[in-house]
């Protein structure tokens with residue numbers, strides 16, 4: 001097993017009395033692009049929220065650098081681990097630059113509100129996500145794809161070595177999905193550990209270096225996509241009969257749903 | 266956005282927000298001078314300023330400093346507290362309707378005051394504590410009813426409107442239980458008026474503001490701005506969400522309750538001031554300082570209108586804000602409805 005700065009040990013995750021996961025152990029390999037997949041409501045977001053300390057586990061612990069994450073000072077944690085939640089609210093009347101600049105919060109203080117470093121990182125983050133040209137536009141006037149890239153730019157401006165992204169491609173058309181995934185892959189290549197929840201198994205298989213499959217709050221498989229994505233696994237996790245073939249572009253697994261009826265012609 | 270830098274230190278501000286704040290301050294000060302000058306012994310603004318700076322005839326100075334200044338200071342402080350409290354609430358609730366007078370906090374503080382006056386026959390400091398108690402109890406009840414849905418969203422607003430309605434009934438009941446003398450005092454207080462305010466009425470509010478304003482403006486404003494993006498996003502940026510929310514909520518309830526203790530329930534300033542401020546600054550975020558100064562200016566304006574606009578009668582400031590603010594609320598409900606937010 002490779003090193004993992006971030007891991008969850010025997011986690012019990014619950015909202016009030018509703019238990020979502022029990023005895024869940026998961027490690028995020030350093031330098032990986034880890035993708036979490038699983039059917040709707042199986043607990044993917046819940047796991048990501050626990051890994052980022054947004055949700056406190058009922059039992060078990062999340063460890064970061066060998067220390068319980070709950071013991072980390074909040075701002076130091078926010079300089080180490082960034083989270084793009086499944087849904088965030090763009091405040092009324094905020095411009096793209098101002099929103100991205102909020103990612104700098106953990107690096108700032110009352111008398112260090114806007115250093116030259118902040119300025120440089122915000123500009124770089126906007127360029128890296130291709131929203132530099134939108135700098136002065138209002139976020140509520142942007143398209144879904146543009147908005148998503150602005151949020152990613154904000155997470156990027158946080159400059160954390162570990163980045164957790166909850167469904168960064170939802171609501172985007174196919175071209176923008178690939179664009180965002182390529183961006184994540186770039187971030188990963190530059191040395192960050194990236195963890196993303198994705199809906200599309202084929203995207204997961206193509207981009208992930210490490211795949212985690214969840215079902216009903218249980219970890220049912222983890223490892224390289226080539227090992228994890230099999231017809232049996234897809235059928236047992238998603239309840240969908242399929243064939244798995246090689247992606248003609250990349251050679252990674254490609255899930256082809258079984259046809260209920262043969263093509264007409 | 267502009268930046269001031271000195272070595273490693275840097276401060277960021279919006280010139281436009283600064284201008285708006287300065288303008289509100291100037292308007293509030295000018296209205297205060299006019300208000301001090303008006304009455305049975307009229308004084309020119311120049312005379313008023315001279316006296317406030319320490320000059321003038323002793324008899325005039327007595328009128329200004331002992332009779333009229335407390336009333337005007339009460340007005341400024343109450344307006345500032347309402348504007349500030351309103352800005353905090355609207356930011357926390359993430360909705361312009363999430364104002365303390367809509368959610369029942371003003372009414373709850375009133376219940377606390379009425380209980381103090383009617384049941385215990387208390388005055389002065391007791392009224393202040395009654396108002397705080399009423400505000401806090403209202404907050405606890407609302408939190409119990411919203412439960413895990415948290416302090417935002419339509420659910421909170423609907424619950425708050427319900428609580429406000431119930432408390433209005435409770436306040437009416439309390440009045441029926443009052444002895445004649447207490448009832449007269451309670452009625453006077455309930456209209457929301459600056460008449461006859463002395464230093465003892467405003468001192469608790471001034472002390473509270475001296476603590477609350479630095480806390481909110483220096484320590485809490487930046488975390489609050491992050492909170493507007495949602496709890497998860499704020500937490501991801503290193504905000505202790507629950508701690509910040511509790512802290513600013515307590516500060517805002519204190520401001521609102523003590524404002525009510527000082528002047529009676531003055532409705533709609535907490536609703537309107539932050540929204541006017543935001544329209545003028547065009548800045549996202551809680552806009553705390555502009556909202557506070559806007560509140561002071563609005564309250565002074567409403568009081569002057571109440572004093573001057575209707576020949577022969579003087580309207581309490583709470584009646585004026587009620588009339589104007591009620592109209593604004595209707596307009597707000599219609600536009601929010603159109604934009605699909607309620």
Ligand SMILES: Nc1ncnc2c1ncn2[C@@H]1O[C@H](COP(=O)(O)OP(=O)(O)O)[C@@H](O)[C@H]1O
Nearest residue numbers: 015018020038039040041042043044045046047
């Ligand atoms: N804040 C919450 N309070 C109560 N239940 C929740 C909350 N968030 C999610 N859940 C429930 O927890 C389960 C797992 O949700 P989630 O982790 O969001 O699933 P996924 O991201 O895999 O679609 C769902 O059944 C969902 O209804």
Ligand SMILES: [Mg+2]
Nearest residue numbers: 044045046086
């Ligand atoms: Mg989810």
